[in-house]
Amino acid sequence: MKIRYLSFFFTFIFTSISLVQAQAQTQDVLFTIDDEQVYASDFIRVYNKNLDLVKDESQKDIDGYLKLFINYKLKLKEAKRLELDKKTSYLREFESYKKQLAANYLTDNKVTDALIKEAHNRLKTEVNASHVLVRIEPSASPKDTLIAYNQILKLRDRVLNEGYKAVQKEVHNGKTIFAEDLGYFSAFKMVYPFENAAFNTNVGEVSQPFRTRFGYHVVNVFNKREARGEVSVAHIMIKTDKKNDKESETKIKEIYKRIQQGEAFDALAKQLSEDKSTSSKGGMLNPFSSGEISASEFEEVAFGLENIDDVSKPFKTQFGWHIVKLKAKKGIASFEEMKQQLESKIKRDSRSKVINDSRIKGLKERYTITENTNDLNYFKEIVSQDYFNNSWSLPLKFEAEKTFFKIQERILTYNDFGEFLIKNQRNYYNKITEIANVVDSAYESFLENELQKYQEDNLIIENIDYAQIVGEYRDGLLLFDLMETEIWNVAKNDSVALENYYSTHESSYFFPERINAVVASSVKKNIVKKIAKLMEKDVDIEGMKNLVNTKGQVNVSFSSGEMDKKHQALPEDFSFKIGVSKVYKHNDAFVVVNVSKVLPKRPKTFEEAKGLVTSDYQIFKEENWLKELQDKYLVKVNPEVLKSIKQTLKN
Numbered sequence: 048m049k050i051r052y053l054s055f056f057f058t059f060i061f062t063s064i065s066l067v068q069a070q071a072q073t074q075d076v077l078f079t080i081d082d083e084q085v086y087a088s089d090f091i092r093v094y095n096k097n098l099d100l101v102k103d104e105s106q107k108d109i110d111g112y113l114k115l116f117i118n119y120k121l122k123l124k125e126a127k128r129l130e131l132d133k134k135t136s137y138l139r140e141f142e143s144y145k146k147q148l149a150a151n152y153l154t155d156n157k158v159t160d161a162l163i164k165e166a167h168n169r170l171k172t173e174v175n176a177s178h179v180l181v182r183i184e185p186s187a188s189p190k191d192t193l194i195a196y197n198q199i200l201k202l203r204d205r206v207l208n209e210g211y212k213a214v215q216k217e218v219h220n221g222k223t224i225f226a227e228d229l230g231y232f233s234a235f236k237m238v239y240p241f242e243n244a245a246f247n248t249n250v251g252e253v254s255q256p257f258r259t260r261f262g263y264h265v266v267n268v269f270n271k272r273e274a275r276g277e278v279s280v281a282h283i284m285i286k287t288d289k290k291n292d293k294e295s296e297t298k299i300k301e302i303y304k305r306i307q308q309g310e311a312f313d314a315l316a317k318q319l320s321e322d323k324s325t326s327s328k329g330g331m332l333n334p335f336s337s338g339e340i341s342a343s344e345f346e347e348v349a350f351g352l353e354n355i356d357d358v359s360k361p362f363k364t365q366f367g368w369h370i371v372k373l374k375a376k377k378g379i380a381s382f383e384e385m386k387q388q389l390e391s392k393i394k395r396d397s398r399s400k401v402i403n404d405s406r407i408k409g410l411k412e413r414y415t416i417t418e419n420t421n422d423l424n425y426f427k428e429i430v431s432q433d434y435f436n437n438s439w440s441l442p443l444k445f446e447a448e449k450t451f452f453k454i455q456e457r458i459l460t461y462n463d464f465g466e467f468l469i470k471n472q473r474n475y476y477n478k479i480t481e482i483a484n485v486v487d488s489a490y491e492s493f494l495e496n497e498l499q500k501y502q503e504d505n506l507i508i509e510n511i512d513y514a515q516i517v518g519e520y521r522d523g524l525l526l527f528d529l530m531e532t533e534i535w536n537v538a539k540n541d542s543v544a545l546e547n548y549y550s551t552h553e554s555s556y557f558f559p560e561r562i563n564a565v566v567a568s569s570v571k572k573n574i575v576k577k578i579a580k581l582m583e584k585d586v587d588i589e590g591m592k593n594l595v596n597t598k599g600q601v602n603v604s605f606s607s608g609e610m611d612k613k614h615q616a617l618p619e620d621f622s623f624k625i626g627v628s629k630v631y632k633h634n635d636a637f638v639v640v641n642v643s644k645v646l647p648k649r650p651k652t653f654e655e656a657k658g659l660v661t662s663d664y665q666i667f668k669e670e671n672w673l674k675e676l677q678d679k680y681l682v683k684v685n686p687e688v689l690k691s692i693k694q695t696l697k698n
Contacts, residue, residue: 077692078117078684080124087688090116091695109693113684121676123522126529137528144520149503152513155405162398163389167382169234173337174245175270176232177211179203179218180225183262186488188481199256199263206253211267232338233274239397241266275337279375280349281330283315284322286367299361299368306358312372321367331374342366349373403495410498418452426464427486434468434485437476441465452494454501467493534669539661548664549653555663556656559611562623563644566616567591568636569603575630575637578603582627582641609646 074086094112131137179202183195202224205214215226234242240259248254248268256263283302287295302315313329320326340346342364352359352373359371379385393399433439441447447462471489507514537544549556565588567578574595581591588605595602606616612623618631621640628640653660 075688075691076685077688078682080117080120080680080682083120083124085120087692091692094696109689109696113689117682117684118673118676119526121673121680121682122526122529124680125533125676126525129529129532131528131532132525134528137524141521141524144524145517148513148516148520149506152506152510153406153499153503155402155409158402158405159390159393162393162401163386164382166234166389166393166398167379167385169242169246170379170385171274172246173231173233173272173274174268175230175272176245176248176266176268177215177226177228178241178264178266179206179211179214180227180261181263182223182225184478184480185260186475186478186480186484188484195263196256199265203253203256203265206265206267211253230338230343231270231272233336235392235396236338239401274379275350276376276378277334277336278349278352278373279334280332280352281312281316281328281372281374282322282325282332282345283312283320283330283370284367285319285369286321287363295368296361296363299370303358303361303370306370312358312370330372334375345369345371352376407495407498410502414454414498414501416452416454416494416498422449422451422461423486423490425461426468426490427483430468430482430486432479432482434472434482435475435477435479437473439472440469454497457497457501459497463497464490464493467496530669533672534665537668545657545660545664546653548667549656549660552660552663553650556651556659558646558649558651558655560623560648561609561611561646562642563646564607564610565641565643566606566610566638567603567641568606568616568633568638569595570636571602572630572637574602575639579627579630579639582639 074088076084077087077090078085090113093116094109126132179199181195181199181202183192187195202214202218211226215228218224219226229237232245236242237245238259238261240257241264244254244257244264244266245268248266250268250271252268254264254266254268256265258264283299285295285299285302298319302319305315306312313331316326316330320330322330325332335346335349337346337350340349344362344364348359348362348369349371352371355373355375357373359369361368361370363369393402429442429445431439445461445465447460447465449461451459451461451464453459468486468489471492475485502509507517565582567575567582569575569578577595578591581594586594588607592603592605610617612621615634616638617640618633618638621628621631623642623645625642625645628642631638631640
């Protein structure tokens with residue numbers, strides 16, 4: 048993509064856009080290019096925005112800047128005449144950028160910011176809980192939903208009266224009812240509705256029933272503690288079972304003894320650990336926090352180690368015998384450090400539904416939606432049981448063009464919703480439920496999608512900031528293509544024209560007088576004097592370093608090679624002649640120069656000068672091309688409006 052070039056390119060162009068055509072008509076016209084009007088407000092906005100980017104003082108003058116702005120507009124006029132704005136590559140690039148940019152303007156930032164702060168606060172706490180779940184599909188009928196809800200209510204009463212462990216032992220079947228110990232967890236470890244219930248329930252209490260995509264839950268909170276952060280450990284594991292447990296225990300204790308004797312932990316892990324996924328890495332595990340390791344004993348030992356390189360005694364989990372070595376430990380980072388990471392997590396997490404729901408709610412309040420319940424009832428009548436076999440289709444006498452509902456002035460037809468239903472049916476394959484629920488659910492999804500599309504399509508009208516940035520990118524991308532087509536590629540590829548330009552400007556391309564030299568620099572004058580004597584004796588650089596850079600100190604630095612008068616290592620008044628120079632005071636240090644050769648000024652060959660020639664030729668070609676554009680298009684400046692602008696900008 049060209050995006051990486053445009054940030055640089057924008058420094059040299061000017062941004063303009065007609066924000067809303069109706070508004071623009073009431074603005075003063077600063078100048079016209081043929082029949083195209085350019086408004087004073089555009090010029091003022093662009094002048095103020097780009098003033099700091101313009102290095103040429105003459106261009107900061109309003110008259111000088113206006114010439115630059117007119118040239119910019121002439122280039123855009125030419126780009127559109129050449130229909131570069133209709134190129135497939137241009138349109139694809141522009142649409143891709145618009146989509147990326149729009150995403151930043153379509154999110155409810157207030158809700159997002161609140162969720163980021165909430166998540167960071169929750170990451171500071173860990174909750175120890177269990178839950179009871181009655182499984183139910185998201186598409187379940189109202190009847191089945193009510194049955195599941197009543198069932199979870201009864202199970203909650205039992206947990207309160209009989210205790211969680213007794214209920215867990217009796218009801219958990221791993222299919223329709225789950226009663227599970229979850230251990231400690233923090234933010235982002237559970238789906239968001241579950242996390243909310245856990246963090247909002249007091250220690251020792253059982254939550255009210257709540258629903259997730261898995262079904263109805265209650266959560267029993269046992270404890271809350273300050274989060275322990277993240278730990279990195281390496282481990283050595285010896286597998287065990289009932290038959291060889293004693294043998295495994297003996298082996299792990301032998302390994303532990305070798306560690307105590309000073310043998311390297313990672314070497315022993317590579318040799319003897321039976322965890323094949325980590326042994327080759329010296330037993331190193333990925334960093335983890337509470338609740339991420341399925342063996343709670345392992346987690347407790349790992350977090351119990353206090354100092355880096357501490358090694359645990361052998362201990363046992365359901366996986367085998369272990370020895371753990373602490374590699375790194377860190378607490379919860381600050382809000383500012385985590386903000387960007389948390390925002391990214393939130394957009395991938397089930398919290399994103401909260402952001403989306405807030406956006407949809409706002410869109411329903413902002414836009415006028417005209418709908419008729421009879422239209423929805425019609426679809427409930429025509430959808431059949433074939434829907435659950437992914438074989439349903441629209442009936443033959445389907446009134447495709449009939450209006451289904453409207454968002455503002457945009458009409459959505461029966462066909463629009465019908466096609467949506469057809470695509471949606473694959474989500475219900477082999478999931479028999481009530482057709483009315485399916486149609487209602489599909490309608491909500493369809494309405495949300497269309498509201499979001501409508502907002503995105505109208506964003507350039509509704510949001511001035513977005514409109515300006517899109518306009519800047521649109522014009523910048525167009526100008527980039529134009530300059531590439533008309534100037535840059537031509538200048539690079541037309542070798543005959545380049546050589547002709549070089550021939551007529553050959554005297555401008557030369558190597559100045561240069562020297563081959565070694566320059567020694569030190570803040571100590573006596574050191575430089577010593578170096579000068581060594582240079583007289585033809586001691587090489589390494590030899591001189593060895594003689595003056597002693598006892599671990601660096602007393603002198605050397606620069607060597609071809610140098611011209613402007614080289615930073617040379618004093619301003621340095622005279623080019625062979626031999627060792629006097630000692631100079633230069634750049635708050637002392638220097639001495641040993642010149643081995645003086646290279647006289649000489650012309651550059653075409654190949655040596657090609658880069659500069661190409662750059663100069665591009666400037667030459669652009670200047671002539673601009674003169675052609677000025678002759679091709681008629682530019683008329685309104686002097687009264689220009690005078691008014693000057694008064695406005697000076698105040």
